Amino acid sequence: MCGIAGIVANIEVSGSLYLALYALQHRGQESGGISTYDNGTVHKHKGYGLVFEVFSQETLQTLSGKTGLGHVRYPTTGGSKPENIQPFNFMFRGHTLSVVHNGNLVNTDELRYEYEGRGHIFSTTSDTEVISAILANEIIHGHTVGEAISFCMRTIRGSYAVIFMLDGSLYAFRDPLGIKPLCIGMLPDGGHVVASESVAFDAVGAKFLRDVVPGESLLLKADKVYPRQIMSAQSPAHCVFEYIYFARADSVIDGVSVYNVRQKTGALLAGEAPADADLVSPVPDSGIAAATGYADASGTPFREALIKNRYTGRTFIMPTQEKREMAVRMKLNPVRGHITGKSVVLVDDSIVRGTTSRRIIALVREFGAEKVHLRVASPPIIAPCYLGTDFPTREELISHHKNVEGVRAAINATSLAHISLEGLVEAIGLPCNHLCTGCLTGKYPLAIDGEEEEPRCIEKIDPYK
Incomplete structure (x- = not known):
C-alpha cells in the first residue's frame, strides 16, 4: 500500500x-x-x-x-x-x-x-x-x-x-x-x-x-x-481494508465516509457481541471511531485506556515482525487510573498476525485490568492479499489456522469477538459484490493462480487499435 x-x-x-x-x-x-x-x-x-x-x-x-x-x-x-x-x-x-x-x-x-x-x-x-x-x-x-x-x-x-x-x-x-x-x-x-x-x-x-x-x-x-x-x-x-484500516478516518473513499463506516462497525459490533465491562477503550488510532460507536450503542462509558505516542509510526506497515513487536511499547502506554481493577473492552480495527494484540492485552493486564474483552471491527482475516496489503501468506495469519476461541487463547483475552461480514458490509453501505473481500473470504475478484475467483466481468470499452 x-x-x-x-x-x-x-x-x-x-x-x-x-x-x-x-x-x-x-x-x-x-x-x-x-x-x-x-x-x-x-x-x-x-x-x-x-x-x-x-x-x-x-x-x-x-x-x-x-x-x-x-x-x-x-x-x-x-x-x-x-x-x-x-x-x-x-x-x-x-x-x-x-x-x-x-x-x-x-x-x-x-x-x-x-x-x-x-x-x-x-x-x-x-x-x-x-x-x-x-x-x-x-x-x-x-x-x-x-x-x-x-x-x-x-x-x-x-x-x-x-x-x-x-x-x-x-x-x-x-x-x-x-x-x-x-x-x-x-x-x-x-x-x-x-x-x-x-x-x-x-x-x-x-x-x-x-x-x-x-x-x-x-x-x-x-x-x-x-x-x-x-x-x-x-x-x-473496492478494497475493504481501506475502510477497516488503511485510509485516514477523515477521508471519503468512493463516496463513503471512512469515519462513519468505522463508527458504525463499532455500533453494530456492540449489538453482535456485547460485553459486561466498566469502560470501552480504543486501540489508537484506527480503533477510535469504532470504539466511540461501540460505547454509544452499548451505553458503556468511553475512556482512553491507552495513550499513543504521536511520534511513532503505524506498526502494521513496519517491514519486519521484530520491529512491529518492539514498537508496541514505544507506541502505546496505558492510563493506569482508568484500568486498574476494571473490566475493559478494547476495540481494535483488525487482527492480522496476533502478536501485536497479544502484547497490547499483556500491557493492559500488567497495569491492573482484571478483564480484557477484545472486540474487532473486521471479520477474521483468513487469506492472503495479493493486491497490495502486507499479509502475503496464510501461515502468517493467526485466524487462518485458529478459530476465534483459539485466537482468544493465544492472545490471552478474556473474550474475543469480530464483527460479522454482513455487519461490515452494512456499515460500509455498498453492496458486497462492490467490495474486494478476498482476505476475509478467500475469494478474489480476479484470477490469481491457486486461489478461488469470484469473477467480475470486465469490458474493454476502448480497445487498443
Whole structure:
C-alpha cells in the first residue's frame, strides 16, 4: 500500500506536493519522493524516511516546475530496496517519463519475462517499472499516449492507481475494479490535483471534485480535466481494508465516509457481541471511531485506556515482525487510573498476525485490568492479499489456522469477538459484490493462480487499435 499524488497548476507545485504527501504519510512510511517538470527538465528527489525527513525547504526549492507527482511507500512487490523508491524517472527517444503507482500486479513475473525478451533491462524489482516499460514501449513504437494507456490497462492485471508525467503532461488511470482509491480535486487559484485520498486536498486547500471512475484515464491540465473511460467492470471491487484500516478516518473513499463506516462497525459490533465491562477503550488510532460507536450503542462509558505516542509510526506497515513487536511499547502506554481493577473492552480495527494484540492485552493486564474483552471491527482475516496489503501468506495469519476461541487463547483475552461480514458490509453501505473481500473470504475478484475467483466481468470499452 502506498500514497500517490500529482498536481498541475499555474504556480510552482513542489510545496503543495510535499503537503499532499504529508497528508498521505499513513499510507507508507519507508520512503518518499517527488519529481517535477520545468522547461524540459525533470527535477527529482527521493529517499528513505518520513516526508519531513526526506525533504527540506532547500530541497523543495530545487524542485521547480508547475507539474509534478509524488509517492510515499511501504514495500510490497519488490521488497525494501533503494532502487524501488518512487517516482521512477526515465528518458527515451527525446521523452521524459516519471511514474508513481499504488497497488500490486498479479502478472508481474510473466510481463517482466516478456519485456526482457524484447530487450528491456529492468533496474528495479518493482511492478511499477513493468507499468513504465509498457507505457514507454508503446510510445517508442509510435502510439499515442491514450493508446499506450489503453494497451497498458489491457495487459496488466491486479490493483493499480497510476499517475505519470510525460514531457510535462500529467496523466492518471485506475484499474477497472477500482480496488485502490484515487480521486480528483481542484486548486483555488487554478490547477488540478489527483491523489490516493481526499485528505490530500484538504492539506493543499483544494476542492474535492470526484473519485476517478474505475477503468478511467485522465489527462489533467491546470484549467481542465480530460477523462476517458477505457474499461468497465460489471461491478467494482473496492478494497475493504481501506475502510477497516488503511485510509485516514477523515477521508471519503468512493463516496463513503471512512469515519462513519468505522463508527458504525463499532455500533453494530456492540449489538453482535456485547460485553459486561466498566469502560470501552480504543486501540489508537484506527480503533477510535469504532470504539466511540461501540460505547454509544452499548451505553458503556468511553475512556482512553491507552495513550499513543504521536511520534511513532503505524506498526502494521513496519517491514519486519521484530520491529512491529518492539514498537508496541514505544507506541502505546496505558492510563493506569482508568484500568486498574476494571473490566475493559478494547476495540481494535483488525487482527492480522496476533502478536501485536497479544502484547497490547499483556500491557493492559500488567497495569491492573482484571478483564480484557477484545472486540474487532473486521471479520477474521483468513487469506492472503495479493493486491497490495502486507499479509502475503496464510501461515502468517493467526485466524487462518485458529478459530476465534483459539485466537482468544493465544492472545490471552478474556473474550474475543469480530464483527460479522454482513455487519461490515452494512456499515460500509455498498453492496458486497462492490467490495474486494478476498482476505476475509478467500475469494478474489480476479484470477490469481491457486486461489478461488469470484469473477467480475470486465469490458474493454476502448480497445487498443
